[in-house]
Amino acid sequence: MGDIVHCHCQTCRKAHAAAFSSVAAVNDTDFRLLGSEWLKYYQSSPGKRRYFCTNCGSQIYAKRDNTAHIILRLGCLNDTAATHELKHIWVSQKAGWYSINNNLPEYARFD
Numbered sequence: 001m002g003d004i005v006h007c008h009c010q011t012c013r014k015a016h017a018a019a020f021s022s023v024a025a026v027n028d029t030d031f032r033l034l035g036s037e038w039l040k041y042y043q044s045s046p047g048k049r050r051y052f053c054t055n056c057g058s059q060i061y062a063k064r065d066n067t068a069h070i071i072l073r074l075g076c077l078n079d080t081a082a083t084h085e086l087k088h089i090w091v092s093q094k095a096g097w098y099s100i101n102n103n104l105p106e107y108a109r110f111d
C-alpha cells in the first residue's frame with residue numbers, strides 16, 4: 001500500500017460528507033475484492049469510478065481507467081494501515097471551515 005494522501009477536492013468532500021478523504025494507492029495485483037455483489041459505482045469524472053457499498057453507502061475505493069492501481073478509502077478499513085501520511089492535495093478546494101494542523105506538504109491540486 002502506498003503512502004497516505006489527504007484529498008480535499010470538492011468531489012471527495014461531498015462524496016464522503018467530510019472535510020477530506022484519506023486515501024492510499026494499492027496495486028491491482030495486491031488487491032482482491034470479496035463481496036463485490038454489494039458494490040456499485042458512479043463515475044464522478046470521466047474515467048474515474050467511485051465504488052461504494054450498497055448496504056451502508058460507504059465509499060470503498062476508486063479506480064481510474066488505464067491505471068494499475070486502485071485508490072483505497074482508508075476510513076473504511078477496520079485496521080490502521082501500516083503506512084505513513086505523505087501530503088494534502090487539492091488544498092485549493094479545501095473546506096473553508098477546516099484548518100490543516102500538521103506539517104505535511106500541501107498542494108493546490110494533484111501533485
Ligand SMILES: [Zn+2]
Binds near residue numbers: 007008011012013021
Ligand atoms: Zn479528491
